[in-house]
Amino acid sequence: MVEETGIAELSFEEALKELERIVGRLESGDASLQEAIDLYERGDQLKRQCAARLDAAQARIEAIRTDGEGRVAGTAPFAG
Template sequence: MSDQAPAPAVDKMSYEAAMAGLEDVVNRLERGDVPLEESIALYERGEALRARCEALLQEAEMKVAQITAGPDGEVAAAPMKG
């Protein structure tokens, strides 16, 4: 991460981008050739990426839970509560 372009803001990433970033972090940490300070920064970024993925999955689950079948059998989205 030291000589690379700045990493994109985690809170703006799509699920796919966050997951790819998380996989990159894990791969770099598993290689074991990253200096300590950079390892700490990578770990912190990985934790932020994991949290972003989890939040996006929870949001998707809530949306899916709102999908219901009407009396005629057609699928419809129920209004979101909250």
């Protein structure tokens, strides 16, 4: 069944696990049409939440810069 928990309150891991459950339910073909639509909509929201959390995490990652001799010279924002 579709959970009513607020998606913004879920951790990345919780959202991903719920998304996996939804995909499994949809792939089983056992859901009624309305339930499948509801599951798809919730899954889409979960996917967007996971992507936003990954984007935020990536923005916080810093690349270590080294000088010509391999010594750490500082950090720079992750360039993707």
